[in-house]
Amino acid sequence: MVGVRRRDLRARMELLAAAGLETHDFLFEAAELLDRAMGVEFLCAASTDPATGLVTASVGTRPIELCDSEFTRYENADPADLNRLAELAVRPNPVGVLALESAGDPARSLRYREFLRPRFDFEHELRCVCRVSEVGWGAFGMYRAGGATGFGEDDATEIAALGPVIASGIRRGLLTGPVSTAPELTGPAVLVVDADDTVSAMTPDASAVLARLRPPSSGVVFGPIADAVAAVRFPGRRAAARVRAVTGEWWVVRAAPLTGAPPGAVAVTFERPGVVDLLSLVVAACGLTARERAVVDLVLRGRSTAEIARALHLSAYTVQDHLKAIFAKTGVRSRRELVARLRPPEPLGVDTN
Known part of the structure; x- marks a missing residue:
């Protein structure tokens, strides 16, 4: 263990998750923090789309010759393989240690036999899917080489407590920073x-x-x-x-x-995403209620407070209370900022008139 004491790890991770870093920067800093505290050979971390579970960004703590397509191929080649992220994602406790999953025989895993051990000499694996309220926002895996001390149940318990903290940092980072304007596409991409x-x-x-x-x-x-x-x-x-x-x-x-x-x-x-694509992501990332989502939907349609109140059979004061809650959850200060965050800017070069 170098640089970060294990007993300080959760407190340091909570501070990092609350720091307002964009997702890629948060992943990098979180991976470095875990790496120093856990004393591993390699650690990789990724954010995932909460609706599909697909990777949206990834980082690693060491420059190893790891091809993303090769990783995903071995990750999915055998649906019955041990310690797969897809299987961890639906467990009550989304943490797995390969040695424990395999009853001490990691060679039972295809990934281990054909990928982890021959390519990198990784003997030990611990993985975690990062969830908040049963929604997955990312995952990470940590590895130690042959001859090193393996991961045990105490490690798994400690990491399980960090999963929701890391998930909160990932989802907060998705809404950090301005949404820039995409270039105009002249044809299919x-x-x-x-x-x-x-x-x-x-x-x-x-x-x-x-x-x-x-x-x-x-x-x-x-x-x-x-x-x-x-x-x-x-x-x-x-x-x-x-x-x-x-x-x-x-x-x-x-x-x-x-x-x-x-x-x-x-x-x-x-x-380019539509408003619905980003709205559903913001609802999940910010924990908006069904009523708050209905208010946001009407704001995006350009409705006034009075019009929203009539449409939802609420008082104008209640609508204002919902808007205040929405602003606080999404990190904006006005309707204009909310619309800018949820409505992708028009592509460069497009005349909107």
Whole structure:
């Protein structure tokens, strides 16, 4: 253990989660904090779309040769594999230690036999899905090499208490910072991923979107794309995710199989989100009530306080109380700021008149 005492870990993580960092920055700082406290060889952390569970951003604490498409392939190849994130996500306690899951025989896991041990010499794995009110916002895994001390039940208990704290930091970060204006698309933004996870074709607009979405050090088939492709090849999840670009704007990434193409080919599209896409994300991230969502929906339609009151059979004072609660939860100070956060700016170059 270096730099952070284990007994201070939760308090430090709570401060970090409340610091108002954007999601990618929070993930990086949270991963570094866990890494120093837990004394691991490698730790990776990701945010996920709460509606689909697909990866939206990811970070790692060490520069290892880890291909996102290879990771997702092994993660999904065997539905009965041990310590899978999809299985942890639906457990009452969403934390798993591979040694405990396998009764001391991690070689029972396909991921361990063919990926973790031969590629990285990782012997020990602890994973956690980060949830708040049963909604998943991210996940992380930590690894130690062969010969190192493994993870035990005490580690799992400690990490389980941190999961909701990390989830709160992730969802708070989704709404941090201004929503920037997306570039105008002149045509469909589509790329084709072949069975070997290489990109065989791409439209010019897809290339432009990727330049804004993709972290500088990652390949073309990086986290969100790799996970969307895996959702098509290994059915069970909806192949769509709302992803915030490093440049600030939101995109919806979708994947679908191709007919008439070589087996395994998948088309990936990038679209600007609609108001409903962002509204549902904000409702989940901020914990808005059904009534508060109804008020927000009418605000986005340009209705006045009096009109909202009549539509919802409320007094104007009650509507104002709902608005105050909405402003506090979403971190804005006015209707104008609320609309700006939930209504994606018009693309650059588009005449709105």
